[in-house]
Amino acid sequence: MSEAEKFDAIIIGAGPAGASCAYTLAKAGKEVLLIERADAPGSKNMTGGRLYTYALEMVDRGLSAEAALERKVTHEQIMLLSGDRAISIDYHEPSFNATGRAPQSYTVLRAGFDQWFAGKAEEMGAMVVCGVKVDDLIEKDGRITGVIAGEDQMLADVVIAADGVNSFIAQKAGLIKDISAHSVGVGVKEVIELPSKVIEERFHLREDEGCALMILGCTERIHGGGFLYTNRESVSLGMVVNPEEAAKHGKSVHAILQDLKMHPAVLPLIEGGETIEYGAHLVCEEGYRGIPQKLYGEGLLVIGEAAGFVINTGYSIRGIDLAVLSGLAAAKAITDETDPAKLGAAYMKELNHIKLLPSMQSVDGYKDLLDIPRLYADYPNLAADIFGQLYTVNGQVPLSMKKIIESLIRKNGLSIWQLFKDGLRGAKSI
Amino acid sequence: MSIEKMTAPELLGLNRFNVDEEKPHIILNKAICFQCKEKPCLVVCPATLYTLDKAGEICFDYAGCLECGTCRVMCRNKGIVHWSYPRGTFGISFRHG
Numbered sequence: 001m002s003e004a005e006k007f008d009a010i011i012i013g014a015g016p017a018g019a020s021c022a023y024t025l026a027k028a029g030k031e032v033l034l035i036e037r038a039d040a041p042g043s044k045n046m047t048g049g050r051l052y053t054y055a056l057e058m059v060d061r062g063l064s065a066e067a068a069l070e071r072k073v074t075h076e077q078i079m080l081l082s083g084d085r086a087i088s089i090d091y092h093e094p095s096f097n098a099t100g101r102a103p104q105s106y107t108v109l110r111a112g113f114d115q116w117f118a119g120k121a122e123e124m125g126a127m128v129v130c131g132v133k134v135d136d137l138i139e140k141d142g143r144i145t146g147v148i149a150g151e152d153q154m155l156a157d158v159v160i161a162a163d164g165v166n167s168f169i170a171q172k173a174g175l176i177k178d179i180s181a182h183s184v185g186v187g188v189k190e191v192i193e194l195p196s197k198v199i200e201e202r203f204h205l206r207e208d209e210g211c212a213l214m215i216l217g218c219t220e221r222i223h224g225g226g227f228l229y230t231n232r233e234s235v236s237l238g239m240v241v242n243p244e245e246a247a248k249h250g251k252s253v254h255a256i257l258q259d260l261k262m263h264p265a266v267l268p269l270i271e272g273g274e275t276i277e278y279g280a281h282l283v284c285e286e287g288y289r290g291i292p293q294k295l296y297g298e299g300l301l302v303i304g305e306a307a308g309f310v311i312n313t314g315y316s317i318r319g320i321d322l323a324v325l326s327g328l329a330a331a332k333a334i335t336d337e338t339d340p341a342k343l344g345a346a347y348m349k350e351l352n353h354i355k356l357l358p359s360m361q362s363v364d365g366y367k368d369l370l371d372i373p374r375l376y377a378d379y380p381n382l383a384a385d386i387f388g389q390l391y392t393v394n395g396q397v398p399l400s401m402k403k404i405i406e407s408l409i410r411k412n413g414l415s416i417w418q419l420f421k422d423g424l425r426g427a428k429s430i
Numbered sequence: 431m432s433i434e435k436m437t438a439p440e441l442l443g444l445n446r447f448n449v450d451e452e453k454p455h456i457i458l459n460k461a462i463c464f465q466c467k468e469k470p471c472l473v474v475c476p477a478t479l480y481t482l483d484k485a486g487e488i489c490f491d492y493a494g495c496l497e498c499g500t501c502r503v504m505c506r507n508k509g510i511v512h513w514s515y516p517r518g519t520f521g522i523s524f525r526h527g
Contacts, residue, residue, distance in 0.1 A: 037515055037516075037518050037519075038519070038523065039448075039518075039519045039523060040523075042524070042527055043522075043523040043524050043525070043527070044497065044515075044521070044522065044523075044524065045524065045527050046524055046527040047527065109526045109527050110524065110526075110527030111524050111525055111526050111527040112526075112527075113527075114527070130518075130519075131518040131519040132518045133515060133516075133517055133518040149518070150518075165499070166499040166502070166515075168514070168515075178503070179499075179503055180503065181503045181504050184500075184503060186474060186476060186498060186500045187498075188476040190441070191526045192433070234526070243470070243474045243500050243503070243504050244470075244504070246473055246474055247468065247470035247473050247474055247504060249473075250473055251473070252472075252473050252474075252475075252478055253473065253474055253475075253476050253500075254438045254441075254476055254477070254478050258435040258436065259435075261433060261435065262433070262434075262435060267433060270433050271432065271433055272432065272433070273433060275433075275436065275441065275444060276444055276525075276526065277444055277445060277524065277525060277526045277527075278438075278441035278442060278444060278445060278476075278477075278496075279445075279496055279522075279524055279526075279527065280476035280477065280496040280498040280500070281496075281498050282498050282499050282500060282503070
């Protein structure tokens with residue numbers, strides 16, 4: 001066994017949460033060790049996805065301008081699918097890419113971004129070690145004092161678990177229970193290569209600008225949805241579905257994504273492209289109510305997706321920005337709180353101060369809205385039927401709108417009362 | 431190239447893997463799996479690594495694992511007796527992510 005070294009902090013996992021924490025601690029002059037099990041930061045990680053830049057700007061002003069990111073999102077789109085039909089909404093906001101300030105959000109691919117961010121932490125003085133998997137924690141008198149990786153032991157004043165959604169580290173410490181199937185979604189994604197000019201033409205984008213598309217009605221009635229993000233020279237097409245409902249349904253998660261790819265409204269967007277990677281990842285779907293009771297123990301803090309920090313409102317999904325914020329909050333607590341016994345409480349205070357927990361709490365009700373099962377097929381079908389009637393001209397005397405809608409509600413096995421109840425539930429939720 | 435439906439093995443063939451030949455990171459007790467009625471793993475594994483052979487026994491190869499953890503959280507009867515991330519540097523390496 002090698003001689004134990006002692007650090008101010010050891011961070012497990014070089015994703016955005018770990019890198020943000022390492023960067024901030026190193027900047028404050030702390031001796032930091034950032035451990036990553038992949039051979040390079042980011043190569044175990046995947047996202048939809050996008051990053052809201054405000055979080056990077058909070059870590060350091062101007063950081064987002066040099067980050068390894070893809071396209072500035074100026075087009076926010078929603079698509080409802082029903083059979084081979086589609087309804088699309090495109091919200092274009094040029095000010096999301098105004099000159100003189102950081103764009104609101106970028107599309108992102110994690111292999112490049114995470115490697116860049118960990119590299120920045122290294123530049124600040126953090127020690128980054130890749131290809132090492134932390135197997136266990138060292139505990140002494142009820143306090144976590146370090147980590148064990150293979151035959152090596154490394155000691156630290158504080159250990160930070162930034163090891164993602166399946167956080168085995170926080171489980172080992174007894175802080176969190178194992179994740180349960182109903183509280184997660186399984187995300188699958190293809191990265192499809194396309195020339196940048198083609199992407200810009202198809203999505204009506206200026207150079208460097210991008211689009212984020214959420215798709216409803218593409219999941220075989222299963223709780224979930226599709227997504228498409230335009231990168232510089234590829235698009236990320238994928239979907240997230242509830243694995244329990246998928247198992248009951250019986251169609252493989254892989255096959256559902258293949259069907260989405262071939263949908264007449266999706267195929268023209270990716271036609272001529274070439275799939276260059278296939279990935280999968282679990283996503284926390286519970287929001288604020290799913291955050292573990294306790295995010296710290298003696299000598300241990302839990303950050304990022306390991307702590308359940310994900311917001312899903314249906315129209316936008318946030319995880320990376322919250323990971324970055326939580327890393328920052330942990331680093332601030334470690335830097336400012338000198339009494340180890342008060343570190344956990346200081347971390348929770350920072351999570352509030354940095355607006356992470358209040359933001360998650362504020363949109364907690366969306367979970368109730370998104371739990372309405374009719375959102376994933378019945379309502380997209382009803383909407384498509386109504387549009388279908390509106391746009392049908394065949395020489396027959398048109399029915400009144402009221403009659404059309406009433407008959408289509410019945411046709412879809414719904415009732416006005418059901419619609420009213422769901423509307424009320426939706427209004428209450430948000 | 432034109433976009434077509436691809437099988438899971440075709441898709442996995444695009445990825446970079448460094449398979450740990452010495453130490454599987456997921457181990458099944460096939461006798462338990464044989465008894466399991468639901469077998470959600472057949473449906474939820476994005477890489478479709480869980481299949482049935484003619485005798486109805488689970489076939490599984492950890493080599494194409496995307497390390498998402500879905501099989502682990504969905505395993506009903508604990509036929510998955512061991513699930514850990516692969517040892518350092520082994521397993522999937524996303525070039526894009």
